Amino acid sequence: MSEYDDLNDNASTHSLDSESEGLDIPIIQTARAKKALESANEKLRRSSQEKNPISCFGYTDYMAYHYAYMMKVTSIREPETFSEAATDPQWIIAMNEEMEALCKNETWDLVPHMPHKKAIGCRWIYKVKHNADGSVNRLKARLVAKGYAQTHNIDYEETFAPVAKMTTVRTVIAVAAAKGWHLHQMDVKNAFLQGELEEEVYMIQPPGFESHVHSSVVCRLKKALYGLKQAPRLWHSKITQYLHQIGFRMSKSDTSLYIRHKSTNPIVIILYMDDLVIGGTDLAEITKVKSLLSGRFEMKDLH
16 A cells, blocks of 8 residues: 555545634645644643743852852842932942043033934943952943934944954964964953044933033034944954054954064964954064053053
8 A cells, every 4th residue: 555545544534724714725634744743732832841940040059159259249239220320429439430531532522402413312331340259349330322323324334343253263272372372362441432433423411410501512422432333343443553553464364363474473463342362472572562552542451
């Protein structure tokens, strides 16, 4: 007996699917199809079950030092709004420090608000920075522009900013291990604030720091701000331009890899957003490059 005959013998009469809503679509139900449907339903039931319910989690299974760490990192609550942070003197100090840094960087000018120019909003983001043992390192308040309110072709154009490929990172580490290279890591402080804006971008005054003398003015941004759509691209252009000035050339295979052949021993730099990995055999040259970068940008040496 053929498979076709077996199908006819086990097939029931044609019926209408209750969910077809009168589309007159015939359905043939066989024993094989019914078994497959039941198997699929069983898998669906198992996949919809909550594998790790929240009731299974708690602090009772932690070791003593893990428990102490968790208690430290959860002891201070991060404010969600400016009005909530304004009641704590420590967060007020953090906001004042952020405003001082923005003013030092000459991030904006206060200008009269023109009706035909839209001013985007801004907000404060609050983060508690912890040490490795869970103790509080510092309180960080960051002013972030509401970039989602920007309009394409008006207050921003291109937004793409390349980052290093993981293949490049692994290759450089492998070469460093094989040839005994020195690897140093540096972090750029407030990297996205370094880019200079080309478009006209207006922003309302930061909450809590409005000018009482000129209440109708807005901020005309001169430098990039966290939250702006073009901020990553502007920073990448800024650091790329400076690396070219000090003798580095961009790799053709990865636009975030820079190489300098000033001596017989090359120096390579991997750029991953605001982090740089500097590698090479000549430690003196690496130190010189780090000094040049630190002189141009405010950086933190993580070596």
